[in-house]
Amino acid sequence: MSQQYPRYVSTRGGGGVVSFEEALLQGLAPDGGLYVPDRVPAIDKAFLRANSNFAEMAARVLPFWLGGEVPEERLAAIAEDAFNFDVPVVPLEGGEWTGVYVLELFHGPTLSFKDFGARTMARLMSHFLRGRNERLTILVATSGDTGSAVADGFAGQEAIDVVLLYPGGQVSPVQERQLIAERPGVQAFAVQGTFDDCQRMVKEAFLDPELAGVRLSSANSINIGRLIPQSLYYQWAAAGFDEVVFTVPSGNLGDLTGGVLAWLAGLPVGRFIAAHNLNDFFPRFLAGDGDDYRDSVRTLSNAMDVGVPSNFERLRALLSEDEMRRRIRGYRVTDPETLATMRKVYNETGYVADPHTAVGLEAARRYRAETRDDLPVIVLSTAHPAKFPETVREALGFEPPVSARLAALWDTPTSVLPLAPTVTALKEHLLVAR
Numbered sequence: 537m538s539q540q541y542p543r544y545v546s547t548r549g550g551g552g553v554v555s556f557e558e559a560l561l562q563g564l565a566p567d568g569g570l571y572v573p574d575r576v577p578a579i580d581k582a583f584l585r586a587n588s589n590f591a592e593m594a595a596r597v598l599p600f601w602l603g604g605e606v607p608e609e610r611l612a613a614i615a616e617d618a619f620n621f622d623v624p625v626v627p628l629e630g631g632e633w634t635g636v637y638v639l640e641l642f643h644g645p646t647l648s649f650k651d652f653g654a655r656t657m658a659r660l661m662s663h664f665l666r667g668r669n670e671r672l673t674i675l676v677a678t679s680g681d682t683g684s685a686v687a688d689g690f691a692g693q694e695a696i697d698v699v700l701l702y703p704g705g706q707v708s709p710v711q712e713r714q715l716i717a718e719r720p721g722v723q724a725f726a727v728q729g730t731f732d733d734c735q736r737m738v739k740e741a742f743l744d745p746e747l748a749g750v751r752l753s754s755a756n757s758i759n760i761g762r763l764i765p766q767s768l769y770y771q772w773a774a775a776g777f778d779e780v781v782f783t784v785p786s787g788n789l790g791d792l793t794g795g796v797l798a799w800l801a802g803l804p805v806g807r808f809i810a811a812h813n814l815n816d817f818f819p820r821f822l823a824g825d826g827d828d829y830r831d832s833v834r835t836l837s838n839a840m841d842v843g844v845p846s847n848f849e850r851l852r853a854l855l856s857e858d859e860m861r862r863r864i865r866g867y868r869v870t871d872p873e874t875l876a877t878m879r880k881v882y883n884e885t886g887y888v889a890d891p892h893t894a895v896g897l898e899a900a901r902r903y904r905a906e907t908r909d910d911l912p913v914i915v916l917s918t919a920h921p922a923k924f925p926e927t928v929r930e931a932l933g934f935e936p937p938v939s940a941r942l943a944a945l946w947d948t949p950t951s952v953l954p955l956a957p958t959v960t961a962l963k964e965h966l967l968v969a970r
């Protein structure tokens with residue numbers, strides 16, 4: 537097989553062409569842009585069919601992206617280790633929902649789709665760092681899902697330490713448990729301040745000359761290393777159909793960008809539906825209602841509370857505006873509509889959806905009613921309902937079924953230190969830890 541592997545360029549055109557390894561370890565391009573592939577491999581559908589599990593499919597597809605830099609056996613081992621959980625496609629039956637499928641991406645260790653990106657990225661980074669004989673500290677400010685996926689995904693990876701900052705007392709009890717579970721190579725800090733303090737401390741640490749000797753990285757959703765694994769589950773879910781519509785509960789648009797990469801690589805996708813909550817920058821843009829950014833507002837689907845979606849810049853680099861508007865439709869779903877959808881879907885099909893997935897389900901319902909498109913619609917389910925017991929109770933009148941993974945967390949040892957909300961306090965730790 538002779539093949540041209542993709543290389544990576546900045547969305548802003550500066551900085552030249554780099555390898556995947558460089559793009560992964562740098563995160564942001566030197567000109568402040570995001571890395572995108574300079575070409576997208578053509579991935580034949582034959583590769584997607586007839587795989588007995590997700591890891592096996594991933595092991596066959598990842599070499600199209602990374603085969604030039606990571607040996608195939610190594611990629612297969614990484615896929616097997618990273619994707620050690622099920623990725624089911626669940627058909628809904630009843631009411632307006634027949635023909636709608638739920639792609640459950642929440643069976644990983646932290647019960648959200650962010651496990652896919654974080655686990656793969658961690659293993660790829662560790663692979664490259666060992667080759668260079670270097671160490672790296674991942675510094676993350678988190679208010680929830682990303683932090684636990686990163687902490688868990690990077691835990692125990694050779695050559696990588698993780699430092700996690702979250703606003704003490706300001707995350708839900710379940711979220712806090714997920715953040716402070718004791719993990720090898722991970723230190724969680726309950727910052728005596730707000731999420732904005734945590735973010736400011738991280739930003740200041742990156743710029744601090746005294747920390748020049750500590751190699752820091754951020755592992756956030758702007759890293760290309762998270763996007764490629766997020767294209768795999770689109771290929772997995774669509775393998776059994778001729779053509780499908782995907783509905784993606786969206787915030788920063790990283791998940792959707794993964795789908796667009798899969799489509800550009802040849803996956804037959806009729807349409808993408810970008811399902812947003814009240815933070816509706818992207819639906820407004822797609823509808824031609826302007827592209828002004830607004831401050832984010834709090835909603836029940838809080839992992840999607842993003843005012844300025846960072847991956848918009850990437851979508852723009854990958855697709856022309858015409859193509860974007862032809863291929864993607866945007867919807868905005870309010871909190872009352874989210875609760876009503878959770879109820880409606882449960883009453884009509886028996887399926888318990890979390891609030892993020894419900895935003896996707898409502899967008900899918902509206903799309904089908906408006907367009908009469910009869911392609912199968914696959915709704916990405918981005919989080920397990922057990923992560924949102926209060927909202928499920930409010931919508932359905934009962935607590936969601938417990939998840940064994942979450943239940944086990946309450947018996948796991950924890951490790952967390954308090955931290956003053958200053959970069960000086962953070963630096964003390966980062967320098968001592970060396």
Ligand SMILES: *Cc1c(COP(=O)(O)O)cnc(C)c1O
Binds near residue numbers: 649650682757788790
């Ligand atoms: C992060 C997240 C999203 C949004 O994904 P983006 O890639 O930011 O668009 C949706 N649902 C859940 C549960 C998430 O954690």
